[in-house]
Amino acid sequence: MALNYDEVVAKYDPVLGLEVHVELNTESKMFCSCATTFGAEPNTQTCPVCLALPGALPVVNAKAIESTIKIGLALNCSIAPYSRFARKNYFYPDMPKNFQISQYDEPICFDGYVDVEIETEEGPKQFRIEVERVHMEEDTGKSLHVGGATGRIHGADYSLLDYNRAGIPLVEIVTKIVPGTGKYAPEVAKAYVAELRDILRGLGVSDVKMEQGSLRCDANVSLMLKDATELGTRSETKNVNSLRSVERAIRGEMLRHAEILETGGKVKQETRHFQEDTGLTRSGRSKEQAEDYRYFPDPDLVPVKPDAAWIETLRATLPERPSIRRKRLKEQWAVPDKEFEAMVNADVLDIVEQTVLLGADPTKARTWWLGEVSRIANDKGVSITEISITPADVAELINLVASGELTDKLARQVVEGVIAGEGSPSEVVAKRGIKVVNDDGALMAAIEKVCAAQADTAEKVRGGHLPAAGALIGAVMKETAGQADAAKVRELLLKYLGQ
Amino acid sequence: MIYKNATEMAAALAAKEISSVELTQSHLNRIGAVDGDVKAFLHVDTEGALAQAAAVDADRAAGKALSPLAGVPLALKDVLAQKGVPTTAGSKILQGWKPPYDSTVVSKLKNAGVVILGKTNMDEFAMGSSTENSGYGPTFNPWDLTRTPGGSSGGSAAAVSAFEAPLAIGSDTGGSIRQPAALTGIVGVRPTYGAVSRYGLIAYSSSLDQAGPFGRTVLDTAMLHEIIAGYDPHDATSINASVPSVVAAAKNGDVKGMKIGVIKQLQGEGYQKGVQTRFTESLDLLASLGAEIVEVDCPSFEFALAAYYLIAPSECSSNLARFDAMRYGLRTGDEGGASAEAVMASTRDAGFGREVKRRIILGTYALSSGYYDAYYGSAQKIRTLIIQDYAKAFTQADVLVSPTAPTTAYKIGEKVDDPMAMYLGDVATIPVNLAGICGMSLPAGLAEEDNLPVGFQIMAPAMQDQRLYQAGAALEAALSSKWGGTLITKAPALAGGAR
Numbered sequence: 001m002a003l004n005y006d007e008v009v010a011k012y013d014p015v016l017g018l019e020v021h022v023e024l025n026t027e028s029k030m031f032c033s034c035a036t037t038f039g040a041e042p043n044t045q046t047c048p049v050c051l052a053l054p055g056a057l058p059v060v061n062a063k064a065i066e067s068t069i070k071i072g073l074a075l076n077c078s079i080a081p082y083s084r085f086a087r088k089n090y091f092y093p094d095m096p097k098n099f100q101i102s103q104y105d106e107p108i109c110f111d112g113y114v115d116v117e118i119e120t121e122e123g124p125k126q127f128r129i130e131v132e133r134v135h136m137e138e139d140t141g142k143s144l145h146v147g148g149a150t151g152r153i154h155g156a157d158y159s160l161l162d163y164n165r166a167g168i169p170l171v172e173i174v175t176k177i178v179p180g181t182g183k184y185a186p187e188v189a190k191a192y193v194a195e196l197r198d199i200l201r202g203l204g205v206s207d208v209k210m211e212q213g214s215l216r217c218d219a220n221v222s223l224m225l226k227d228a229t230e231l232g233t234r235s236e237t238k239n240v241n242s243l244r245s246v247e248r249a250i251r252g253e254m255l256r257h258a259e260i261l262e263t264g265g266k267v268k269q270e271t272r273h274f275q276e277d278t279g280l281t282r283s284g285r286s287k288e289q290a291e292d293y294r295y296f297p298d299p300d301l302v303p304v305k306p307d308a309a310w311i312e313t314l315r316a317t318l319p320e321r322p323s324i325r326r327k328r329l330k331e332q333w334a335v336p337d338k339e340f341e342a343m344v345n346a347d348v349l350d351i352v353e354q355t356v357l358l359g360a361d362p363t364k365a366r367t368w369w370l371g372e373v374s375r376i377a378n379d380k381g382v383s384i385t386e387i388s389i390t391p392a393d394v395a396e397l398i399n400l401v402a403s404g405e406l407t408d409k410l411a412r413q414v415v416e417g418v419i420a421g422e423g424s425p426s427e428v429v430a431k432r433g434i435k436v437v438n439d440d441g442a443l444m445a446a447i448e449k450v451c452a453a454q455a456d457t458a459e460k461v462r463g464g465h466l467p468a469a470g471a472l473i474g475a476v477m478k479e480t481a482g483q484a485d486a487a488k489v490r491e492l493l494l495k496y497l498g499q
Numbered sequence: 500m501i502y503k504n505a506t507e508m509a510a511a512l513a514a515k516e517i518s519s520v521e522l523t524q525s526h527l528n529r530i531g532a533v534d535g536d537v538k539a540f541l542h543v544d545t546e547g548a549l550a551q552a553a554a555v556d557a558d559r560a561a562g563k564a565l566s567p568l569a570g571v572p573l574a575l576k577d578v579l580a581q582k583g584v585p586t587t588a589g590s591k592i593l594q595g596w597k598p599p600y601d602s603t604v605v606s607k608l609k610n611a612g613v614v615i616l617g618k619t620n621m622d623e624f625a626m627g628s629s630t631e632n633s634g635y636g637p638t639f640n641p642w643d644l645t646r647t648p649g650g651s652s653g654g655s656a657a658a659v660s661a662f663e664a665p666l667a668i669g670s671d672t673g674g675s676i677r678q679p680a681a682l683t684g685i686v687g688v689r690p691t692y693g694a695v696s697r698y699g700l701i702a703y704s705s706s707l708d709q710a711g712p713f714g715r716t717v718l719d720t721a722m723l724h725e726i727i728a729g730y731d732p733h734d735a736t737s738i739n740a741s742v743p744s745v746v747a748a749a750k751n752g753d754v755k756g757m758k759i760g761v762i763k764q765l766q767g768e769g770y771q772k773g774v775q776t777r778f779t780e781s782l783d784l785l786a787s788l789g790a791e792i793v794e795v796d797c798p799s800f801e802f803a804l805a806a807y808y809l810i811a812p813s814e815c816s817s818n819l820a821r822f823d824a825m826r827y828g829l830r831t832g833d834e835g836g837a838s839a840e841a842v843m844a845s846t847r848d849a850g851f852g853r854e855v856k857r858r859i860i861l862g863t864y865a866l867s868s869g870y871y872d873a874y875y876g877s878a879q880k881i882r883t884l885i886i887q888d889y890a891k892a893f894t895q896a897d898v899l900v901s902p903t904a905p906t907t908a909y910k911i912g913e914k915v916d917d918p919m920a921m922y923l924g925d926v927a928t929i930p931v932n933l934a935g936i937c938g939m940s941l942p943a944g945l946a947e948e949d950n951l952p953v954g955f956q957i958m959a960p961a962m963q964d965q966r967l968y969q970a971g972a973a974l975e976a977a978l979s980s981k982w983g984g985t986l987i988t989k990a991p992a993l994a995g996g997a998r
Contacts, residue, residue: 030852048598048599048600051826052821053580053598053826054586054593054596054598054600054701054702054821054822054827055579055580055598055602055699055700055702056698056699057697057733057734057735058735059732059734059735061733061735087817088819089866091820091823091840091843093823093825093843096821096825096826097820097821098821098823099817099820157836161825170605215670292868292870294816294863294866294867294871295866296817296866296871299704299705299706299736300702300705300735300736301735301736302736360909370577381757
């Protein structure tokens, strides 16, 4: 009988190790000046250097070094005053030089940490993930295996090679082993990757799109008996392409390891591939015989020796840590937990903050972005950042409502207009002739008309039964085609009826 | 005209006594007459050379400012990429490959209007000291066609000494310019590491490789040196500093008051008697010109050869991994659904020669996990000791000297089955490469026992290349006045040639 998850974590402690690869968003590749645009025609972004033509030499992209140091600083790492590139030697058709330029025993950043917080049964709990190293390397090309049942190299009829990706700068962020997460291991791993993603996005150094492969996670998992002192054998799961997959892959591996151990088996040290459809992993190449990569310092490149003053300049430009910023904004805006979570999930923190900085009320800003604007974005199937309304538009809109020039209902029409490209909110108001009816005379006429038509209801209000006023207000609003300010109607109506 | 020096040819061109097309055609005729015996060239680019010559003539007729060597022909070692011209590095694995780009050296030559006659033979991937390791058969020494011209730049050296070209480019990883210059009675310089761009130089051992000039006189060699040297942003190891004034130094040969250090370890036992005699004679001559001769001790040189034969093979095992049949060059075994791995193995087996395979295997072993420290690691420590020996020696002397090679040219086939004997021929040249400094070989006369040329080696600190020329020019002038002309004018006539 296989153990269920609760039984597994009652008996075993999971130990994690996470390796995250981040494609930097530099305009050119790591060692040549080729473009890095995603999705270009195969082999159109190549040159003698990234195709490894005889005689070609690599030269380091200074921007990539800057980005890597920024990442290291943001992850609380020490920055090495001297680090070197090394060659990792192995043959593979999508790697033009048949070695990858990477860093081995001299990474550019080392010894950092990331704190993550997750919700537990005992309330929010913080975990510190220690970062062993952050190093630079180059990406490989892509192989497309054609024919065969699996799309893998074995059994394929032929393979196509695209070297556009070869040489794109990658940063690898490697954690130390992460013990002590217990049953929360999958959530902690997910929270870590999410936090990394937020930090990297905040730094502006990567697109961090897991689905496009610009952020990739390899998850090492092992289990040890609760009272054991030695680590269990780990498996390394690759191809984990979403936050949810991180969680699923680790949970799945914990269950798989436990089943092997419970039946007296031995976990194989191997690379496994996560399969999105089933949530299971399948065996890749076995790592029992560790491959000998014959690392040695790359003689074509010179050591990286960043100037200490420059590092401090970079440190000074670091944006606020995303988790700290979230805490601050939540407090400043006095947002309830649930609503704040909704904002984070909808990815509207940046735009709401920009809107607030333009003078808008935080609650109103949040309501507009999360409500009407999100709804329209959903309908159109675009992300909220892609929709054509700016924080300045929304701030102006909120201002117009606050000053009584628009009602909430009219403001929604204005939002539609802005998104349709009719101009700024005030331009849309002018063009569409949208106007709040706040001419007391016109309103009074409508009120008198409604009170006469619904004399019984009017009498109840006059007699002090205020809840009845709602029906009259609704009728007045209808009479004025929604252009009246409901609050104003209420005020005038009650006055008219002697209340 | 072909028997003149490059400087004289340049003067005749400038005075419009001869056109570049005429001069180029004369050399092409000479190649046609003698290269069947010498076999200096792998590819003669008749059309390209004549077109380049015509362009220089047109520019000269139009009164454009031209570089000093514009219109003078040159032979290019096949290790340098030249756009559209077959480039093989002497290997079958690159047969038929035409680079889509120019190496920096070739760009500089073209910009200076130097006419490239063709590509010269070499030991495969510059691995060898006799040009017998070429995938296309050996080159023969113009002084005695039964002997080797040395190597690996044997084709370039033979072309210059056979009057097929007044100038040539070679590359020197362990002595591959200086040793063939010595064996063919001409001048060859290995510039300071990083002084001449390696971009487009097909790599053998990246930390040791350096392209450099051959000429029949010290001044000719300096003229060419000045054209090809200079900082190149496409080579990370290129030195960003101004080129030493080597031409001025060659014009002002003078050793008065110069301290010349004789390296204790590079003479005596193992050196042919005639080599030692000519070397001592040259020293006496330098002393008579006012130089102060001192002896310096470089104890670590004893280990230089061993260190070289670990570092160079280690780097080559990685540098040559790119020749995998995937993107260019030879491809064999690609039938019947063979895997990529099988095609790579088959191609590398068919395309690489014995010496290249020997060094790849040696280097792969030296970098392997468990052996790295003992082999590659120790070799790097020796390298540091050799650098220190030189640093100390250069506090005692302005330049250091030794015989270039322990023997004169040996018979074709004499050492081909005894790699150790062949390797020992580089004992005096290798320390320069390991330390990254510069060295020159110039003719010191003929050994009385075999009437073959002996080379005199001068070494100077990094980026002090002008000292080589200053001392070399003084010695050359003294020897020439003794002989009544440069040594090369004493070379025997070749069948098919006028002399």
